Amino acid sequence: xxxxxxxxxxxxxxxxxxxxxxxxxxxxxxxxxxxxxxxxxxxxxxxxxxxxxxxxxxxxxxxxxxxxxxxxxxxxxxxxxxxxxxxxxxxxxxxxxxxxxxxxxxxxxxxxxxxxxxxxxxxxxxxxxxxxxxxxxxxxxxxxxxxxxxxxxxxxxxxxxxxxxxxxxxxxxxxxxxxxxxxxxxxxxxxxxxxxxxxxxxxxxxxxxxxxxxxxxxxxxxxxxxxxxxxxxxxxxxxxxxxxxxxxxxxxxxxxxxxxxxxxxxxxxxxxxxxxxxxxxxxxxxxxxxxxxxxxxxxxxxxxxxxxxxxxxxxxxxxxxxxxxxxxxxxxxxxxxxxxxxx
Numbered sequence: 167x168x169x170x171x172x173x174x175x176x177x178x179x180x181x182x183x184x185x186x187x188x189x190x191x192x193x194x195x196x197x198x199x200x201x202x203x204x205x206x207x208x209x210x211x212x213x214x215x216x217x218x219x220x221x222x223x224x225x226x227x228x229x230x231x232x233x234x235x236x237x238x239x240x241x242x243x244x245x246x247x248x249x250x251x252x253x254x255x256x257x258x259x260x261x262x263x264x265x266x267x268x269x270x271x272x273x274x275x276x277x278x279x280x281x282x283x284x285x286x287x288x289x290x291x292x293x294x295x296x297x298x299x300x301x302x303x304x305x306x307x308x309x310x311x312x313x314x315x316x317x318x319x320x321x322x323x324x325x326x327x328x329x330x331x332x333x334x335x336x337x338x339x340x341x342x343x344x345x346x347x348x349x350x351x352x353x354x355x356x357x358x359x360x361x362x363x364x365x366x367x368x369x370x371x372x373x374x375x376x377x378x379x380x381x382x383x384x385x386x387x388x389x390x391x392x393x394x395x396x397x398x399x400x401x402x403x404x405x406x407x408x409x410x411x412x413x414x415x416x417x418x419x420x421x422x423x424x425x426x427x428x429x430x431x432x433x434x435x436x437x438x439x440x441x442x443x444x445x446x447x448x449x450x451x452x453x454x455x456x457x458x459x460x461x462x463x464x465x466x467x468x469x470x471x472x473x474x475x476x477x478x479x480x481x482x483x484x485x486x487x488x489x490x491x492x493x494x495x496x497x498x499x500x501x502x503x504x505x506x507x508x509x
Contacts, residue, residue: 299384
């Protein structure tokens with residue numbers, strides 16, 4: 167006989183819980199509506215459709231290639247970070263990256279990382295917590311590299327005649343560096359002595375201790391200097407390839423910017439990603455890209471066309487490859503949903 171569900175199950179959450187979640191998204195929703203109103207004001211949608219309809223297939227092909235190259239590099243870099251834990255093929259990690267996007271678009275925030283870690287752990291017979299520890303190290307490296315790009319952008323902005331933006335980037339760099347520094351200290355502390363939770367009930371405490379111990383095991387860093395340098399170099403290259411994707415999407419409709427402008431766009435969008443961790447804005451990816459592009463002199467129609475091409479091609483590539491990977495692995499979305507909501 168199936169056990170009866172208790173009122174503590176996820177579907178029986180209190181009304182106050184739902185109310186708190188609704189209130190939490192209100193600021194982001196208000197910002198999203200403001201951005202939509204601003205974007206649609208004076209927009210010539212026929213012109214947008216025409217630009218997309220006449221997009222150059224050569225540059226769209228380069229956009230596809232750059233997306234695959236970016237995540238191939240990310241997979242290789244992740245594999246180098248995980249060398250202390252074992253040998254992982256770049257193809258296996260690339261497949262996990264692509265597969266992670268599929269439930270990430272349907273299940274919710276955070277599930278992409280969980281899916282990648284779970285798929286890799288499943289094949290390598292490791293704990294998912296161990297793999298998540300390696301993900302934390304990989305992301306921390308990217309954060310410090312991103313600070314370097316902010317510094318580069320800060321020097322590039324004055325040449326564009328926007329000192330206010332340069333000041334904002336300086337403070338943004340300080341904030342990102344501070345967050346990365348705190349994360350580094352927390353990871354070092356977690357590696358040396360996993361966080362304990364003595365106030366939890368015995369069964370929950372055992373689960374927590376097992377999770378934090380496996381996570382701490384995954385916090386590792388290759389000992390060889392050449393490998394460390396290669397990881398940092400790959401992180402820099404990943405950022406450059408990512409920045410090129412806006413260039414290829416723009417080239418498809420005949421719009422080009424100065425090389426440093428693409429670095430500035432990369433930094434502004436990366437900074438927004440960090441902000442969006444705290445302020446949820448529905449559809450923020452599309453809206454912010456279109457907004458940022460107009461800061462560099464593009465018309466609303468050009469900015470929206472580039473945004474739709476870049477985002478559409480990205481979704482098509484990761485959706486196709488990721489869907490094939492999940493199908494071949496025999497994994498259903500419902501299984502991945504339970505990773506996030508085990509109740």
